[in-house]
Amino acid sequence: MEITTHDLMTVLHGMGFGALFMLAFSGALVELYRLSAPGAPSAMSAGGQTLLGLYLVAMVILAWLTVFSGTYVIYPWYRAVPPEGVTDLADYPRRLLLSSGKTSEWHNVGMEWKEHVGWLAPIAMTMVAYVTMKYGRAIIQHRNMRISVLGFAVAAFVATGIGGAFGAFLNKYAPIRGGDVIILMQEEGP
Amino acid sequence: MTMSQNAVEFGKTVETIPNGPGAAAILAAGVGCAAIGVLAFASELSPGLRGLLNFYNPVGPLSGKTTVTIIVWLVAWYGLSRIWRKETVNMRAVNIAALVLLGLGFLLTFPPFWYLFV
Numbered sequence: 001m002e003i004t005t006h007d008l009m010t011v012l013h014g015m016g017f018g019a020l021f022m023l024a025f026s027g028a029l030v031e032l033y034r035l036s037a038p039g040a041p042s043a044m045s046a047g048g049q050t051l052l053g054l055y056l057v058a059m060v061i062l063a064w065l066t067v068f069s070g071t072y073v074i075y076p077w078y079r080a081v082p083p084e085g086v087t088d089l090a091d092y093p094r095r096l097l098l099s100s101g102k103t104s105e106w107h108n109v110g111m112e113w114k115e116h117v118g119w120l121a122p123i124a125m126t127m128v129a130y131v132t133m134k135y136g137r138a139i140i141q142h143r144n145m146r147i148s149v150l151g152f153a154v155a156a157f158v159a160t161g162i163g164g165a166f167g168a169f170l171n172k173y174a175p176i177r178g179g180d181v182i183i184l185m186q187e188e189g190p
Numbered sequence: 191m192t193m194s195q196n197a198v199e200f201g202k203t204v205e206t207i208p209n210g211p212g213a214a215a216i217l218a219a220g221v222g223c224a225a226i227g228v229l230a231f232a233s234e235l236s237p238g239l240r241g242l243l244n245f246y247n248p249v250g251p252l253s254g255k256t257t258v259t260i261i262v263w264l265v266a267w268y269g270l271s272r273i274w275r276k277e278t279v280n281m282r283a284v285n286i287a288a289l290v291l292l293g294l295g296f297l298l299t300f301p302p303f304w305y306l307f308v
Contacts, residue, residue: 071256076248109301115252116230116299120223123263124292127219131212142209144281148216148288155223155292 001186005179006077010171013074017066018164021121024059025157031055032132032153036139036146049136056129063122063156070118070163077176078111093174106173110166118163124156210274213284218270220291222263227298229255234304 003011031052035044044052082092089096097107131139131149139146233240233251243254297303 067256071252072246072249075252079248079250112301113299116226116255117296119226119256119259120292120295120299123219123222123259127215130215134215135207135212138207139212142212142281144285145209145212145216148285151289152216152219152292155296159296 001184002181003184004177004181006176007179008182009069009073009179010176013066013069014164014167014171017062017069018160018167021059021062021066022157022160022164024055024062025153025160028052028056028059028128029150029153029157032128032150035132035137036149038140044137053129053133056125056132060122060125060129063125063160066160066163067118067122070167071115074176075115077178078174091178093170093176096174097170103173106166106170110170114163114166114170117159120159121156121163124152124159128153128156208274208276208278209281210277210279211271213279213281214270214274215267216288217284217291218263218267220288220295221266222259223295224291224298225262225295226255226259227295229258231298231304234308 031044031048035049035052077093079094080092082089082095086092089099094107094111097103097111128149131145135142135145139149229243233243233255240251243251243258245257246253
């Protein structure tokens with residue numbers, strides 16, 4: 001069983017950072033609602049608010065790791081230019097997608113949207129974490145602030161969903177390949 | 191202590207915090223979201239701008255778009271925070287502006303929208 005360094009980084013970007021960030025949303029949205037809704041069934045304790053703050057900070061870190069690893073580590077491999085005369089485009093995902101009318105829109109729409117819209121998520125989540133930690137339960141007194149915090153949290157979720165979904169499809173049609181091979185397990189045989 | 195007493199207590203503790211710092215963070219987030227959209231859209235329309243935004247060759251113009259976006263967002267946040275540090279601002283207006291800017295960010299990063307103009 002082996003994996004290449006490019007595969008490993010792609011998995012880390014998509015599953016390690018991105019998917020974990022998305023998974024964290026369900027908890028964050030419920031807790032943000034519980035913290036901020038005036039009629040919430042149970043008010044949050046001071047300890048609960050601290051825990052929510054730490055949870056949101058972890059989400060912010062994951063969000064930034066996702067976009068930075070995607071843009072500055074994975075993306076250069078995606079947009080690599082094949083040398084003159086190369087006809088096998090398997091190691092050049094962008095060129096591979098653009099080489100056929102059946103797949104070109106995965107780049108023109110999917111990748112182009114993903115690479116930009118993904119950046120909305122960390123910006124939005126950083127604000128959500130900051131405002132939540134600064135105001136805590138007092139946010140119930142600022143109705144419009146509450147709307148913005150929840151609105152931006154949902155927007156970050158949507159932006160991440162767009163990036164994640166297109167990332168999964170793109171990796172089906174034009175996977176990132178290459179790099180050094182890491183042998184994880186090897187069958188012992190004669 | 192009951193749950194409702196708890197809620198009131200938290201509210202009272204921080205009731206004195208003006209909404210300015212929160213408003214600054216919210217509006218700046220809107221500005222940051224719009225910035226990536228504006229840069230994505232503008233660089234699609236202008237090859238010259240696309241070249242200028244190529245800060246790091248392996249990443250291409252996306253390096254400039256993301257770097258400028260972060261700078262614009264942080265500068266906006268810092269500036270608004272300084273101005274509104276102790277202020278109570280019209281949160282409804284800030285909210286509308288921030289959500290419109292967020293919507294603009296989504297719209298301007300959506301490639302089929304670019305292709306209406308290119």
